[in-house]
Amino acid sequence: MKGVIPWQANSTWPHAVRELEIDLGKTGLVMVDVQNYSEKNAAIVPECVRLRDFFHRHGLEVIYLRVGSLLPGRRDMHAKRALSWMKPPGDVPAMVVHPGTWNHDVVDDLAPEPGELVIDKNSSGAFNSSGIERYLQAMGLQNLVFCGAATSRCVDNTARGAADRGYNVILVEDACIDPVQRNHCTTVRTFGDAFGAVKTTDEVLADLGTLAAGTPASIAGGE
Amino acid sequence: MARTRITWEAPRPGRFTIDDWEIDLPKTALLIVDMQRGYTDPELGVGPGLERDFPDIHRYYYSAIGERVLPGIKRLLAFARSRGLEAIYTRTGLQLPEGRDLAPWSWRAAQARSGVGNIFPKDSQEYQIVPDIAPLPHELVLDKNTATPFASTAIDQLLRNMGVENLLIAGLLTNVAVESTARSAGDRGYNPIVVCDACAAYSQAEHEDTLATASWWTAKDVDEVIGIFSALDQVDQP
Numbered sequence: 272m273k274g275v276i277p278w279q280a281n282s283t284w285p286h287a288v289r290e291l292e293i294d295l296g297k298t299g300l301v302m303v304d305v306q307n308y309s310e311k312n313a314a315i316v317p318e319c320v321r322l323r324d325f326f327h328r329h330g331l332e333v334i335y336l337r338v339g340s341l342l343p344g345r346r347d348m349h350a351k352r353a354l355s356w357m358k359p360p361g362d363v364p365a366m367v368v369h370p371g372t373w374n375h376d377v378v379d380d381l382a383p384e385p386g387e388l389v390i391d392k393n394s395s396g397a398f399n400s401s402g403i404e405r406y407l408q409a410m411g412l413q414n415l416v417f418c419g420a421a422t423s424r425c426v427d428n429t430a431r432g433a434a435d436r437g438y439n440v441i442l443v444e445d446a447c448i449d450p451v452q453r454n455h456c457t458t459v460r461t462f463g464d465a466f467g468a469v470k471t472t473d474e475v476l477a478d479l480g481t482l483a484a485g486t487p488a489s490i491a492g493g494e
Numbered sequence: 495m496a497r498t499r500i501t502w503e504a505p506r507p508g509r510f511t512i513d514d515w516e517i518d519l520p521k522t523a524l525l526i527v528d529m530q531r532g533y534t535d536p537e538l539g540v541g542p543g544l545e546r547d548f549p550d551i552h553r554y555y556y557s558a559i560g561e562r563v564l565p566g567i568k569r570l571l572a573f574a575r576s577r578g579l580e581a582i583y584t585r586t587g588l589q590l591p592e593g594r595d596l597a598p599w600s601w602r603a604a605q606a607r608s609g610v611g612n613i614f615p616k617d618s619q620e621y622q623i624v625p626d627i628a629p630l631p632h633e634l635v636l637d638k639n640t641a642t643p644f645a646s647t648a649i650d651q652l653l654r655n656m657g658v659e660n661l662l663i664a665g666l667l668t669n670v671a672v673e674s675t676a677r678s679a680g681d682r683g684y685n686p687i688v689v690c691d692a693c694a695a696y697s698q699a700e701h702e703d704t705l706a707t708a709s710w711w712t713a714k715d716v717d718e719v720i721g722i723f724s725a726l727d728q729v730d731q732p
Contacts, residue, residue: 351680359509428677457707466641
């Protein structure tokens with residue numbers, strides 16, 4: 272169901288787009304790196320579950336991204352990342368996160384179901400280190416709802432990548448988390464100004480729910 | 495002397511920090527981002543709309559451009575050319591009439607149609623690079639319709655062919671095209687150095703907050719950059 276939803280409704284950006292017509296059937300949920308390796312992810316799982324359940328209920332695509340090295344020993348990562356990613360200070364080894372390890376798995380409450388797309392990447396942005404673009408195109412998606420971790424790193428990099436390539440991206444602020452609160456706020460602000468819409472889980476469910484019910488404002492209001 | 499260690503990132507609590515990083519000085523290009531008249535001349539492009547509806551932004555933004563961004567880029571450009579480093583320019587805008595190069599259903603097309611957008615047609619005067627820092631005939635100019643050139647140009651392939659590993663990034667806006675470019679370059683393994691006083695956002699807060707989120711890139715000012723790269727020999731200018 273196509274309809275107009277509020278877009279950058281509260282942005283103070285001089286170039287904000289206030290509302291946008293979107294096609295719910297061409298909307299997918301992108302769950303960024305909600306994996307076991309970080310305990311902090313637990314804080315956003317309830318909101319991510321609500322979003323995922325909505326997408327499942329309406330037969331919409333859910334795409335799961337997982338970050339890590341693709342190979343043990345990290346020889347597939349760029350040099351700075353191979354040296355420092357998920358490594359504590361001092362002479363302590365980095366956490367081992369690659370496919371096949373528990374750390375690398377998506378958390379149980381959000382485990383991908385059979386028939387859902389899981390994309391592994393070895394960098395922050397999926398457009399820099401995976402074939403995501405081809406999949407999104409082939410799946411006919413135009414609009415992407417983003418949740419996950421960390422807001423200012425993998426979420427920001429991938430969401431910018433998608434927005435820049437023309438996808439209409441909604442970043443769900445209370446379903447994203449960053450270990451540094453200031454960085455979360457910076458990403459939320461810049462993204463909601465220059466790249467797409469920022470909404471809460473409640474707002475996303477209300478806006479998309481209206482489209483699903485088939486009574487979008489643009490039709491209910493006239494014609 | 496070509497390889498030098500430069501300071502890289504500030505300490506991160508509880509995390510391993512890359513305090514410094516070795517770079518190969520000659521494998522560096524200066525990337526000048528979107529220094530076009532539509533974003534720098536207050537009479538053109540976004541200028542009149544900002545002056546009318548966002549006077550605080552207008553005041554801050556155009557003074558930052560006049561006082562530090564343009565002078566900074568002029569210094570960087572003269573310095574890079576004198577040391578034989580490539581200068582590469584990006585220009586952003588609509589590549590086809592009526593924005594036919596944008597997906598019709600996309601927010602970008604909606605913004606282009608809205609009249610409040612900040613993306614101008616390729617044949618407009620807004621699209622032109624500021625004459626004072628115009629590219630020389632042998633320098634690379636990349637046309638794009640996105641914030642990062644990694645999304646709509648062949649920059650990745652070009653940089654690899656040219657042997658560029660390090661990017662000095664300067665231009666507009668700090669938190670939009672500059673940050674997107676630095677993020678996508680850093681995430682692909684390049685060493686991006688954002689030359690912070692040669693960049694501007696619409697407010698000082700956005701500029702500083704962006705520098706604080708640096709992800710796989712680092713920020714240095716014009717003086718620091720010139721200090722580091724002065725180790726390179728002077729070359730005869732073409």
